Amino acid sequence: xxxxxxxxxxxxxxxxxxxxxxxxxxxxxxxxxxxxxxxxxxxxxxxxxxxxxxxxxxxxxxxxxxxxxxxxxxxxxxxxxxxxxxxxxxxxxxxxxxxxxxxxxxxxxxxxxxxxxxxxxxxxxxxxxxxxxxxxxxxxxxxxxxxxxxxxxxxxxxxxxxxxxxxxxxxxxxxxxxxxxxxxxxxxxxxxxxxxxxxxxxxxxxxxxxxxxxxxxxxxxxxxxxxxxxxxxxxxxxxxxxxxxxxxxxxxxxxxxxxxxxxxxxxxxxxxxxxxxxxxxxxxxxxxxxxxxxxxxxxxxxxxxxxxxxxxxxxxxxxxxxxxxxxxxxxxxxxxxxxxxxxxxxxxxxxxxxxxx
Amino acid sequence: xxxxxxxxxxxxxxxxxxxxxxxxxxxxxxxxxxxxxxxxxxxxxxxxxxxxxxxxxxxxxxxxxxxxxxxxxxxxxxxxxxxxxxxxxxxxxxxxxxxxxxxxxxxxxxxxxxxxxxxxxxxxxxxxxxxxxxxxxxxxxxxxxxxxxxxxxxxxxxxxxxxxxxxxxxxxxxxxxxxxxxxxxxxxxxxxxxxxxxxxxxxxxxxxxxxxxxxxxxxxxxxxxxxxxxxxxxxxxxxxxxxxxxxxxxxxxxxxxxxxxxxxxxxxxxxxxxxxxxxxxxxxxxxxxxxxxxxxxxxxxxxxxxxxxxxxxxxxxxxxxxxxxxxxxxxxxxxxxxxxxxxxxxxxxxxxxxxxx
Numbered sequence: 001x002x003x004x005x006x007x008x009x010x011x012x013x014x015x016x017x018x019x020x021x022x023x024x025x026x027x028x029x030x031x032x033x034x035x036x037x038x039x040x041x042x043x044x045x046x047x048x049x050x051x052x053x054x055x056x057x058x059x060x061x062x063x064x065x066x067x068x069x070x071x072x073x074x075x076x077x078x079x080x081x082x083x084x085x086x087x088x089x090x091x092x093x094x095x096x097x098x099x100x101x102x103x104x105x106x107x108x109x110x111x112x113x114x115x116x117x118x119x120x121x122x123x124x125x126x127x128x129x130x131x132x133x134x135x136x137x138x139x140x141x142x143x144x145x146x147x148x149x150x151x152x153x154x155x156x157x158x159x160x161x162x163x164x165x166x167x168x169x170x171x172x173x174x175x176x177x178x179x180x181x182x183x184x185x186x187x188x189x190x191x192x193x194x195x196x197x198x199x200x201x202x203x204x205x206x207x208x209x210x211x212x213x214x215x216x217x218x219x220x221x222x223x224x225x226x227x228x229x230x231x232x233x234x235x236x237x238x239x240x241x242x243x244x245x246x247x248x249x250x251x252x253x254x255x256x257x258x259x260x261x262x263x264x265x266x267x268x269x270x271x272x273x274x275x276x277x278x279x280x281x282x283x284x285x286x287x288x289x290x291x292x293x294x295x296x297x298x299x300x301x302x303x304x305x306x307x308x309x310x311x312x313x314x315x316x317x318x319x320x321x322x323x324x325x326x327x328x329x330x331x332x333x334x335x336x337x338x339x340x341x342x343x344x345x346x347x348x349x350x351x352x353x354x355x356x357x
Numbered sequence: 358x359x360x361x362x363x364x365x366x367x368x369x370x371x372x373x374x375x376x377x378x379x380x381x382x383x384x385x386x387x388x389x390x391x392x393x394x395x396x397x398x399x400x401x402x403x404x405x406x407x408x409x410x411x412x413x414x415x416x417x418x419x420x421x422x423x424x425x426x427x428x429x430x431x432x433x434x435x436x437x438x439x440x441x442x443x444x445x446x447x448x449x450x451x452x453x454x455x456x457x458x459x460x461x462x463x464x465x466x467x468x469x470x471x472x473x474x475x476x477x478x479x480x481x482x483x484x485x486x487x488x489x490x491x492x493x494x495x496x497x498x499x500x501x502x503x504x505x506x507x508x509x510x511x512x513x514x515x516x517x518x519x520x521x522x523x524x525x526x527x528x529x530x531x532x533x534x535x536x537x538x539x540x541x542x543x544x545x546x547x548x549x550x551x552x553x554x555x556x557x558x559x560x561x562x563x564x565x566x567x568x569x570x571x572x573x574x575x576x577x578x579x580x581x582x583x584x585x586x587x588x589x590x591x592x593x594x595x596x597x598x599x600x601x602x603x604x605x606x607x608x609x610x611x612x613x614x615x616x617x618x619x620x621x622x623x624x625x626x627x628x629x630x631x632x633x634x635x636x637x638x639x640x641x642x643x644x645x646x647x648x649x650x651x652x653x654x655x656x657x658x659x660x661x662x663x664x665x666x667x668x669x670x671x672x673x674x675x676x677x678x679x680x681x682x683x684x685x686x687x688x689x690x691x692x693x694x695x696x697x698x699x700x701x702x703x704x705x706x707x708x709x710x711x712x713x714x
Contacts, residue, residue, distance in 0.1 A: 083502065114471075145444070
């Protein structure tokens with residue numbers, strides 16, 4: 001079992017990573033609650049809802065199940081969960097448990113942050129990708145016009161990461177999660193980048209997974225502690241995300257997973273970094289790793305103008321100027337403003353490189 | 358011009374109260390913004406929108422107008438305002454100005470607190486009642502099943518109170534605002550209580566109004582600074598509100614103004630305090646003041662069970678037990694849990710007292 005301590009302006013909390021934690025979840029709750037609402041999705045419910053309930057009190061534990069997928073981060077489902085919480089009689093001393101991946105964490109966390117102006121919530125992530133959203137207290141739902149546009153900074157009271165639950169993940173989910181771990185290595189550490197790049201995701205061991213997960217959480221926790229509200233270094237965590245978010249939105253949420261979209265964004269960030277800084281970043285080696293691990297990188301049908309417009313409505317945009325995180329070298333992130341014309345040129349030359357290889 | 362400094366966990370801000378501040382509003386903004394969205398309602402827009410715009414930059418100032426009234430604190434309007442903000446191209450360095458009463462403040466504040474996870478907002482209150490919601494950082498919208506159920510703690514960066522705008526208030530609005538000032542006096546100061554009780558609202562002078570307003574803001578600011586998250590003394594601000602909120606919801610928001618509903622709640626709190634503590638609180642004198650100033654206090658058609666059920670879904674309820682703020686004497690508030698049967702008895706004897714006098 002490993003523990004990572006995260007400090008936020010509102011509270012300090014622990015991320016506990018270990019095998020079989022779920023069935024003993026009550027041990028890790030820090031106080032008594034008047035009632036508990038478990039928010040999860042229909043896929044995770046089938047696998048783990050009964051299991052987690054075995055670890056909780058018999059009385060006043062309720063459940064709300066949403067459809068699996070990004071589409072559940074909608075205003076309608078957000079409101080419906082508030083309705084459930086009121087009908088179940090939750091009060092200010094109740095707890096919300098977010099059982100699931102990043103979608104459930106973001107959604108349930110935003111409900112918890114706004115229900116009666118904020119009640120406690122605990123995250124129980126069931127995907128690799130969710131290691132990312134479980135640190136940093138960002139919670140949100142999507143607007144039709146942009147991802148995570150409606151949200152809050154609201155930290156959980158604890159995160160209980162039961163790695164046992166990760167063995168049931170599909171290849172697509174493993175891929176999606178590893179895109180963020182790859183990103184964390186790219187902004188922090190050359191050695192770790194090489195290690196991840198040498199990992200074949202279809203042959204990953206539990207030992208590797210646990211190591212990479214803790215590593216990713218530590219990278220993110222260190223950054224978030226330094227800059228909770230994203231005015232400085234936290235921006236670096238958006239490596240690959242400006243394009244990634246735009247792609248997700250443009251393709252329709254759910255067509256391309258978050259991690260798959262980010263993976264394309266990571267490759268694009270290396271391309272732009274090499275162009276702007278004349279750097280020698282390992283574009284080809286990342287490209288090969290992505291192909292070997294079956295990341296979808298077919299970009300032949302992109303509508304560049306539409307993608308650029310999506311990038312402009314990204315939350316990181318200031319005064320309509322697109323900001324991108326780039327790298328001077330692995331472990332040395334920077335932020336650049338890039339104008340629309342330049343961006344279009346980079347997108348075109350990026351496409352050229354993908355097609356020619 | 359008077360200034361009250363308010364300290365919150367997230368920021369310190371000033372409430373500036375004075376004559377004719379609106380036309381110079383730019384002087385009171387603490388930084389440059391990439392764009393400004395004024396959120397107001399249709400009634401206030403007619404009176405003050407052009408005036409405030411004269412005081413703001415010519416470029417990148419947008420407006421969003423919602424229907425006047427509590428009904429605008431809905432999830433639909435909340436979402437529509439997010440749509441507007443995105444379409445106008447607001448970013449993280451934009452400002453939202455809440456121009457209007459408490460409804461606009463709560464709604465626009467909640468939009469600001471959740472747009473891209475929070476951007477600056479400034480309140481420009483145009484009612485007496487809004488002095489209350491302008492202190493304390495509580496922002497929220499209503500759920501069909503309960504008032505202010507979906508919200509946040511999010512402080513404005515400043516509050517600009519232009520008392521000139523209060524001369525256009527209707528008698529009903531003056532009444533509604535004075536119920537909160539009355540409450541502030543009841544929980545803090547016998548002398549002030551007597552002064553308010555000796556005030557005839559139809560003959561109020563500007564001098565009195567300004568004095569009472571500053572007084573109310575100071576009472577509230579002192580309490581909120583001591584207890585931002587409502588774990589202790591802040592509860593006292595709910596004097597009259599447990600019943601008040603239930604009445605508003607039961608009658609349908611908008612039928613009874615917030616202040617009118619609270620006024621009945623204040624009188625009820627004196628009744629219950631006298632019953633429980635055997636105290637000698639000025640029930641009769643407050644009752645007379647309410648009648649003299651035309652507060653609607655006809656409660657003959659109440660459905661007690663429905664009202665009690667509403668009180669139970671109030672946010673202050675813990676473990677389904679209704680909490681009420683009571684007074685041991687004027688200026689000495691307390692909190693008591695009251696069970697449903699006792700509450701029903703008090704409501705019946707309250708009705709008896711109102712009808713017999």
